[in-house]
Structures are given as structure tokens and as C-alpha cells.
Amino acid sequence: GDSVTQTEGPVTLSEGTSLTVNCSYETKQYPTLFWYVQYPGEGPQLLFKVPKANEKGSNRGFEATYNKEATSFHLQKASVQESDSAVYYCSPLASSSFSKLVFGQGTSLSVVP
């Protein structure tokens, strides 16, 4: 079945530094790729999604490029803020999968002043 491997957390960064969260996936089908973010006390929410290979998604300063050849979808941000402290989940949804999103373990990020 589908699987996802993410950067193992927790990750602690200082405000203003850059972030990279690695995401590698395995799926038999050509997927849409999602990044979700979960803030404390809330459910996950969509950060952005990319349905096509070699395209880039972005939102709130975060971005990721769908690399079909490398089966990767690494999340990046040039300058993190304290408000970015959250858990980040990468997820592929295979185009033929009419059911569930499979999530990675999630990467917990803490940004300190």
C-alpha cells in the first residue's frame, strides 16, 4: 500500500532560519500530493496540494515541488516564524484510490524567538 516517510521530529529552529521537511512517498499510482498542518488543539488543515508532477505548491511562505522521478515532496520555508510551530504531515493520494489519505508520522516543528 501507499506509504510516506518524513523528516523525523521534533525539529527546533530559531525565528528567521530556513526550514526543510523531507517527504518521500511510495505509491503504485500517480498521486496528488498534500501538505497538512496541525496546530495545537486543532485538527489538521490543508496547507496546500499539488496534483501534477513537476509543479510547485505554496501557501503562507511554504512551498514544495512535486518531484515524480525522486518520489519526493519536500516542504520548505525561507524564514520561519514562531507562529509556524505545528506538526506538518505529508500525504499522497493515489488517483485510483477512492478512499483514504495515508499520512506520514508527521514532523513536529517548534520555532523559538
Next chain:
Amino acid sequence: NAGVIQTPRHKVTGKGQEATLWCEPISGHSAVFWYRQTIVQGLEFLTYFRNQAPIDDSGMPKERFSAQMPNQSHSTLKIQSTQPQDSAVYLCASSFSGGASQNTLYFGAGTRLSVL
């Protein structure tokens, strides 16, 4: 739009008791998903309904867990004879359709179940 509503937010049960968790999906959404979240396992898929019909329950433990969707406005997850290892945050999500790869899941805030 109030989003996906889950009740209760917190539930404490004694070992062996039953727990029922409720989910109200976003109006107009045709698919409802249940996930379980723990520190060790992360977000685990449990089950999924589309147009109230059960589609995929491959993540549900074979014993003690059951889910229903009696109407389009709510779904329930029932855990019989709760055990300490059932302690987790149970998340419900809905989407416009479970069949298209572009669909987005909208999650509720979750129910934190603690089994003593």
C-alpha cells in the same frame, strides 16, 4: 460554516466501559473519514463513508470498534469494552467526495479519549 463538529472534546472512561464519539460533517460533504492519532503511530486511518455507505473500514480494529452513519448529518464511532491502549485523539474529517484525487479533507478538532 462551523466546520466539522466533534463531540465531546474530551471523554474519560473506565476500562471496560463503552465510548461513543460523534461527528457532524460539513453540510453538503458526501464523504466522512475517521482517523486515530497517537504520538507513537501518528495519524491512522480507521474507516470511511461515502453518501452514508461504508466504503473502506480496513483500518478499524476487528473487535470492539464500529462506526455508523445513519444520516448525512452525523456519524458515530463506538468503542466497546474500552482498553487503555484505545486512549488517543479520534479525528473526523469530511470532504465533497471521496472519489476524486484532488479532494481536500476538512478535519474536526478531535475527541481526546482517555481510558483509565
